[in-house]
Amino acid sequence: MASRHLDISCGKCGEFILRYRKDGSGQLIRLYLDKIQEPKSLAGLKSKNKKSQVPSLLCPECNLQIGHPMEHEKSRLAYRMIKGTFKKSSV
Numbered sequence: 001m002a003s004r005h006l007d008i009s010c011g012k013c014g015e016f017i018l019r020y021r022k023d024g025s026g027q028l029i030r031l032y033l034d035k036i037q038e039p040k041s042l043a044g045l046k047s048k049n050k051k052s053q054v055p056s057l058l059c060p061e062c063n064l065q066i067g068h069p070m071e072h073e074k075s076r077l078a079y080r081m082i083k084g085t086f087k088k089s090s091v
Contacts, residue, residue: 003023004021004022004090005019005020005021005022005090006020006022006028006088006090006091007019007090008020008066008087008088009086009087010062010064010066010087011084011085011087012059012062012064012085013059013061013064014087015061017057017066017086018031018037019036019037019038020037021035021037022035023035028081028088029080029081030070030072030079030080031057031067031081032072032078033048033054033077033078033079034046045077048077049077051071051077054077054079055069057069057079057081064085065082065085066081066086067079067080067081067082068082
């Protein structure tokens with residue numbers, strides 16, 4: 001399956017958070033930092049190499065926590081998404 005772009009917004013206030021390139025089908029459980037397209041402030045996180053350097057994913061409007069920083073398979077940084085705190089829509 002080809003990749004698709006998703007807009008992720010806050011589940012509480014509806015504020016746009018980021019645009020993400022998702023590969024494959026299935027639920028959105030992790031957001032890999034290297035696949036975040038916008039905004040530039042979040043897309044720039046792909047240069048980080050330690051989980052401790054990555055801030056929590058928060059809504060810029062209401063400060064709701066959307067995701068926790070994590071390392072997947074000991075090398076790939078991502079956000080573990082908190083179910084029910086975000087909405088996704090295809091672009």
